Amino acid sequence: METVWRVAFVYVLMWACFRVVGKRELTQMTPFELVTLLFIPQLFSRALTRQDYSMTNALVGAMTLFLLVFLTSTLSHRYPRVRSVVQAKPSVLLHRGQLLSAALDRERISPNDVFSAMHKVGVEQLDDVEWAILEADGKIAIIPKNGMGLRRPSDTL
Numbered sequence: 001m002e003t004v005w006r007v008a009f010v011y012v013l014m015w016a017c018f019r020v021v022g023k024r025e026l027t028q029m030t031p032f033e034l035v036t037l038l039f040i041p042q043l044f045s046r047a048l049t050r051q052d053y054s055m056t057n058a059l060v061g062a063m064t065l066f067l068l069v070f071l072t073s074t075l076s077h078r079y080p081r082v083r084s085v086v087q088a089k090p091s092v093l094l095h096r097g098q099l100l101s102a103a104l105d106r107e108r109i110s111p112n113d114v115f116s117a118m119h120k121v122g123v124e125q126l127d128d129v130e131w132a133i134l135e136a137d138g139k140i141a142i143i144p145k146n147g148m149g150l151r152r153p154s155d156t157l
Helices: 002-021 023-027 031-037 039-048 056-078 080-086 101-107 111-120
Strands: 091-095 129-134 140-144
Touching: 002 039, 002 056, 031 039, 031 056, 039 056, 056 080, 091 101, 111 129, 111 140
Parallel strands: none
Antiparallel strands: 091 129, 129 140
């Protein structure tokens, strides 16, 4: 029965922490923040299986991770200088139909990734693209030349 109480405690703790972190944060979490939060199960695994009878270490570790994610998010929201250090900046991968090799190499993006993003929005040729931009969230935005009609990815289903 003690295991049930431990799991219930961890559930309530995680629920409360994610409520504090907020909805926006969960949908726009950076890859680094996501990986950091994935450490939480490792912190609690020994305490939940009673290999380590103290939940204190797991609690301190998990709360430290949540606090760091929350502080990073809050500071980057309030201070542009912190935001410029913490958050990735968009990168131009293609301009006026020309792939920018230096940017592709720096971001480790293959031309096939750009072509895939183009096809998802209904653009077939490089010459039809004004800009292809790798956004901070890792998605490639395709901006066609004027006069090009686009379809949304959901229109292809």
